[in-house]
Amino acid sequence: MGIPEGMTAAGRDGVAGVVAQPSRTVVALDFDGTLAPIVADPASARAHPGAAAALAALAPLVDSVVVVTGRPAAVAVEYGGLADVPGLERLTVLGQYGAERWEAATGEVVAPEVHPGVAGVRAELPAALARAGAPEGTWVEDKGRALGVHTRRTADPDAALDLLRAPLAELAERHALIVEPGRMVLELRPPGVDKGAALTGYLAERGPGPVVYAGDDLGDLPAYAAVERRRAEGLPALLVCSGPVTGEPPVRELADRADVVVPGPAGVVELLSGLAELIRAR
Ligand SMILES: O=P(O)(O)OC[C@H]1O[C@H](O[C@H]2O[C@H](CO)[C@@H](O)[C@H](O)[C@H]2O)[C@H](O)[C@@H](O)[C@@H]1O
Numbered sequence: 513m514g515i516p517e518g519m520t521a522a523g524r525d526g527v528a529g530v531v532a533q534p535s536r537t538v539v540a541l542d543f544d545g546t547l548a549p550i551v552a553d554p555a556s557a558r559a560h561p562g563a564a565a566a567l568a569a570l571a572p573l574v575d576s577v578v579v580v581t582g583r584p585a586a587v588a589v590e591y592g593g594l595a596d597v598p599g600l601e602r603l604t605v606l607g608q609y610g611a612e613r614w615e616a617a618t619g620e621v622v623a624p625e626v627h628p629g630v631a632g633v634r635a636e637l638p639a640a641l642a643r644a645g646a647p648e649g650t651w652v653e654d655k656g657r658a659l660g661v662h663t664r665r666t667a668d669p670d671a672a673l674d675l676l677r678a679p680l681a682e683l684a685e686r687h688a689l690i691v692e693p694g695r696m697v698l699e700l701r702p703p704g705v706d707k708g709a710a711l712t713g714y715l716a717e718r719g720p721g722p723v724v725y726a727g728d729d730l731g732d733l734p735a736y737a738a739v740e741r742r743r744a745e746g747l748p749a750l751l752v753c754s755g756p757v758t759g760e761p762p763v764r765e766l767a768d769r770a771d772v773v774v775p776g777p778a779g780v781v782e783l784l785s786g787l788a789e790l791i792r793a794r
Pocket residue numbers: 542543544545549550551552553554555557580581582583584653655660662664694695696697699729731
């Protein structure tokens with residue numbers, strides 16, 4: 513059975529709600545650290561080998577499945593192997609914290625104009641990193657409408673983050689961007705969107721019903737808050753924290769608010785499979 517022990521009472525209510533009303537249930541999932549194991553090189557990240565199959569088994573049983581990610585939507589689709597998968601014909605991917613939207617039905621990404629501040633940050637970032645003394649291994653991920661500064665491959669990733677936080681905040685602010693902190697990364701991105709707004713907008717489209725959300729990082733906290741608001745309205749919900757399997761500590765704020773902490777993407781895949789099993793067995 514893929515439903516882990518030790519879930520909160522509210523989480524058990526969430527599971528019961530999903531099983532009672534699958535056709536009204538939205539299943540929302542983060543990508544890196546939740547569907548895809550964390551790896552040192554962001555370009556090498558790929559979904560857990562069982563992820564697409566678990567999603568494809570669950571999707572026809574529920575209202576909808578949506579991936580809500582900081583990645584560009586097209587990148588999550590590619591790294592997730594999520595295009596042209598039987599069972600995932602209705603999949604939605606909300607990328608760049610909700611700024612982009614990809615639908616399996618069209619295979620296209622819809623997104624607004626790139627924020628003008630991104631070009632300025634892109635131009636100034638190398639000099640800003642040099643001035644700040646960014647250690648060897650600091651790596652910039654250019655996501656088109658945002659830039660991520662990764663420290664995972666430096667000798668001391670946390671110290672590197674501490675060193676870079678203030679200079680990157682100053683650079684972002686001068687170009688009207690914000691800094692989104694994550695697991696060994698500081699992302700300079702436009703304000704006005706986050707996973708909470710993205711998920712709230714998506715849930716409003718789908719109507720009232722149970723919701724499952726799984727995430728692993730600070731950027732998932734606004735989505736947790738969106739789910740907690742639904743729960744306060746009396747709708748069943750299940751909050752899942754995908755705990756790190758890399759040796760790093762879990763994101764405490766997330767683990768403390770989750771109904772259950774599972775061991776990384778393998779645990780998420782098992783839980784999704786367990787939900788599908790329970791729905792089919794009802
Ligand atoms: O919202 P997510 O799907 O969780 O995306 C958040 C960021 O994830 C990626 O970085 C993280 O995963 C990398 C690959 O495992 C890892 O090397 C890095 O340390 C993590 O922070 C991605 O590179 C970013 O673009 C996403 O915004």
